[in-house]
Amino acid sequence: MKTNKWLLAAGLIAAAIAPGCKPKGAQSAITGDAAAKVYVAPGQHDEFYNIVSGGFNGQMSVVGLPSGRVLKILPVFSVHPENGWGYSEQSKPMLNTANGFVPWDDLHHIAISTTNAEHDARWAFGNANNTPRIARVDLNSFKTVEIIEIPNSAGNHSSPFITQNTEYVVAGTRFSVPVGDNQDVSIDSYKENFKGYISFIGVNQETGEMNLSFQIEAPPFNFDLARAGKNKSHGWFFFSTYNTEMAHTLLEVNASQKDKDFIMAVNWKKAEEYVKAGKGTKKKARYAHNKWNEETHSATSTIMEEVLTLDPTVLKDIVYFIPCPKSPHGTDTDPTGEYIIGSGKLAAIIPVFSFTKMLAAIEKKDFEGDIQGMPVLKYESVLHGEVQKPGLGPLHTEFDGKGNAYTSMFVSSEIVKWNIETLEVLDRAPTYYSVGHLSIPGGPTGKPHGKYLVAYNKITKDRYLPTGPELAHSAQLYDISGDKMQLLLDFPTIGEPHYAEAFPASLIKDRQVKFYPIEKNNSPYALKGINDARVERKGNQVHVYMTSIRSNFRPDNIEGVQVGDEVYFHVTNLEQDWDVPHGFAIKGANTAELLIMPGETSTLKWIPDRVGVFPFYCTDFCSALHQEMQGYLRVSPKGSNVSLKYSTGASE
Amino acid sequence: MKSLSLTNRILLLLAVLTLIPAYFTPLWQISLWAPQYPEGLNMKIWIDQLSGNVDQINGVNHYIGMKHIGVEMFPEFNYLKYVIGAMIGLGLIFFLVGKRWSIYSFLGLLSAFGIAILVDMYLWGYEYGHELDPKAAIKVEGMSYQPPLIGYKQLLNFLAYSGPDTGSWILIGGMGLLILAVYLDWKGK
Incomplete structure (x- = not known):
């Protein structure tokens, strides 16, 4: 009898503090049609x-x-x-x-x-x-x-x-x-x-x-x-x-x-x-x-x-x-x-x-x-x-x-x-x-x-x-x-x-803007076609005027750059179509990539600090031959007699 | 020869006039669709120029080594306007002469012109579709990638369409008027 009373008391206390007795807060009520109201079918656009x-x-x-x-x-x-x-x-x-x-x-x-x-x-x-x-x-x-x-x-x-x-x-x-x-x-x-x-x-x-x-x-x-x-x-x-x-x-x-x-x-x-x-x-x-x-x-x-x-x-x-x-x-x-x-x-x-x-x-x-x-x-x-x-x-x-x-x-x-x-x-x-x-x-x-x-x-x-x-x-x-x-x-x-x-x-x-008309590109570094691609040296500055179009860079072989030069890659994306950006990145650059919209010109500055041949490539998957969109730049020691030259697809 | 009825003279004049829009409207169109181009690429051929997504189409075609499409490639763009001008002149002469043979002659002239245009386009299509650069990145099977002359054709990932555009449809309407004139002429005989 005594034991029973104790058990009863213990049971009551346990029930009182049981988690089930915690007062309920506001609950989230998701009604059946919620999913349909937010579903935007594939290919459809959001309203706002x-x-x-x-x-x-x-x-x-x-x-x-x-x-x-x-x-x-x-x-x-x-x-x-x-x-x-x-x-x-x-x-x-x-x-x-x-x-x-x-x-x-x-x-x-x-x-x-x-x-x-x-x-x-x-x-x-x-x-x-x-x-x-x-x-x-x-x-x-x-x-x-x-x-x-x-x-x-x-x-x-x-x-x-x-x-x-x-x-x-x-x-x-x-x-x-x-x-x-x-x-x-x-x-x-x-x-x-x-x-x-x-x-x-x-x-x-x-x-x-x-x-x-x-x-x-x-x-x-x-x-x-x-x-x-x-x-x-x-x-x-x-x-x-x-x-x-x-x-x-x-x-x-x-x-x-x-x-x-x-x-x-x-x-x-x-x-x-x-x-x-x-x-x-x-x-x-x-x-x-x-x-x-x-x-x-x-x-x-x-x-x-x-x-x-x-x-x-x-x-x-x-x-x-x-x-x-x-x-x-x-x-x-x-x-x-x-x-x-x-x-x-x-x-x-x-x-x-x-x-x-x-x-x-x-x-x-x-x-x-x-x-x-x-x-x-x-x-x-x-x-x-x-x-x-x-x-x-x-x-x-x-x-x-x-x-x-x-x-x-x-x-x-x-x-x-x-x-x-x-x-x-x-x-x-x-x-x-x-x-x-x-x-x-x-x-x-x-x-x-x-x-x-x-x-x-x-x-x-x-x-x-x-x-x-x-x-x-x-x-x-x-x-x-x-x-x-x-x-x-x-x-x-x-x-x-x-x-x-x-x-x-x-x-x-x-x-929405889909691309930038190339004829309206007034960048001083813009190229209007692949024939304008070139590399110029001005003192210790090397300006690479480069084009990108599916799927090549022009020029894509560059030599005559020296350690400590200030290299400027002025890249013009010649595409005139929606959703064809090209990227540009070169190995070891202490900066970020460029992502260049069609018809746009963008410049990446790079100061090579060591000798070598540096690969560069397009970072935006642009076509079936995107992986082929790549090139090399050779860096020689300061004062080297390697002359400045550049090419695309010339040597066989 | 008998003179034309008033109705047929008017129909002949209208048919001649349907050549005039050729100077202001596109005559032919070529469209391409692919999974990546849901909006389609469209090129319009005018009496002396090309318009539309010519650059994009060239961009796509370079993968298979197709030659560059440009106005400078086609001598037709230099003389087509004179050919059509001459046809309008001849048509007006036929109208002034106003004999029954006038409508038959003009219908014959238009038909011959249409056939000549189609043959010309086929030859260009053949040349573009077969003279592919052997060093191209993508080697098309059989080295042939000829667009359709009229209608639809699947070419790799592209569905290509070729067909008349506004100017030609008006002209086809003109031919319809002439055929109506011929029919009326037969019935009245």
Whole structure:
């Protein structure tokens, strides 16, 4: 009897702590038709392009939706040995900065060009977070064609967000830093000596060419993210800030003290007027402006010396502060432009601000104070309402064009769908795990396409076959066409995606460059036919003017090169057909290969440091006789009397 | 000889006029498809030039040692425009004369022209298809790779098609009008 009681008690305790009794969390429910919804049959195309930031790989990925297939890794800020980006003589200037050649960066955000707040998908912009820069990618050739450096900035995180007609792309500094002649200062003197610059980079409406139009000298806060106003709020820009405490150490604690930080509202139309009226001040600043030319197939880098700055403490009505709870991360404007959503990372609610109320408050001077003379609006006066109990750790919000907002919740690892007008939470779906950015086709524009939502997650753990300690970052695709979000697909990604934008493939797929017309190749090293192939010596430089066409190099036997010569292989791909690149690589070169598109000329520099016969070959399988596309270069000792000669197929 | 009916005179004039588009439209086309060329390679032959994917076709043909295809290779491109001009002139004379033999003569002229063109193309096809460079990378079986004269033919990995293009189809329409005229002429006899 006694034993039985003990056994019963033990049994009850065991049952109580048994794993089966653990309360169930949100489970992933995959319904039967998920596979069919993401299946893109062989030979068929995806419906949307998704241009995805690569984060710490400094590149962009091109992903098809709904399949989640990676179509291309597009080099932007990081060298890419696979196609010679940053290694070929022509592409090196693209990675030049005021600090010299920088082979890497951290690309966080994508902005796809818009007209009237709708995607026109002419260009994709991306930011370099570490050495502040903005890049422009041409979406007809999927090539980085311009990079502009941002002076007086550090940690270019609040970037590259664009205005509704792509008039400007912005760059808000994440770190405030001392600038100008006053840079050797004590870190303790943060509040006096540090500045938070916001840059407006003008974009030429025809060519897309960028130009640093002006910088606004803002208080030394940390600028996190931004969104332009659109439609009714066109003309304004909204920047989220944190560390309005102005701490410079242990920010984790010291920048989390205030209940509210700010969304900084910038009237950029007004700023433009001040610039036109000559109210700006020109200041010395060094920054690189790099441009790629699609006809010379080469880049130039120009160091700029000056920047125009506006001082909002003197020039009134440019900058207003909207109090926003707890270190806001994303600040997003809805498709109508009326609502501004601030996502306080540590806040228990999501505040939704009204643009109309903001204008009224400014009109009535309904201020609760000022920062260095710049008005701080009253929270309640600008507030449309708060989303109650949305989840934990709100980060970013996208829109479906049907009056709904979707906010990512990092801490509670879910997506929350809510109604913008009523602020009512409608649905929530788990993510795997800890979602960062969201991407809905057209999601940040005035005309979202809805249909799908991609969650770009920060933690992967067990979602795929394990690959050691370093895992691919996971993404999840959801169908958002119905009332409830439906999880369709998991797919691994390249690098660490932050933001991504998606748009209908039909916008660009029929205007893709297939090859470069050889007659328009204006490279000074271009060859227009095989008869021009030659080798020339100029002092210790040897220039090999080489052609590649299926399947031979001309010349393919070269002698008379000496140890220590600077050898330049100027290779022109004479093909005039789609999808026939040729590669070029030579044994022992301390660089990368060239991958040359049809009609393009590219140059590889090589300084042989030893005697020998060096093979070179085509690295891109170009034809059935690709393996025969090879040659030899003989290197003789310095001062050797072996004369310079070259040939192709001559000796038998 | 009897004069032509009004209908047949008009049909004859129309048939003469169908030669004019030959100056503005391609006369013949050759297309190639392969697994690697789902979009196809297409070459158009005009009265005095070639257009389309001539370079790509040459690029593909060099593997089997076929001679380079280029406008300069074909003397026809120098004189074809005069031949057709002369035919238009003769056609107009036939129209002005307006006798019954006019339609028979012009139909005969067009038919002879068409046959001559086909023979010419066959000879060129034979020459290109048989005079292959013996040092070429790919030795074609029997050293013969002749494209089809009209219609489809499988050549290694390529499906080749050869056939009339816009200008010739209009001209074939002209011949149809003449045949109609001949039929009406017979019926009216």
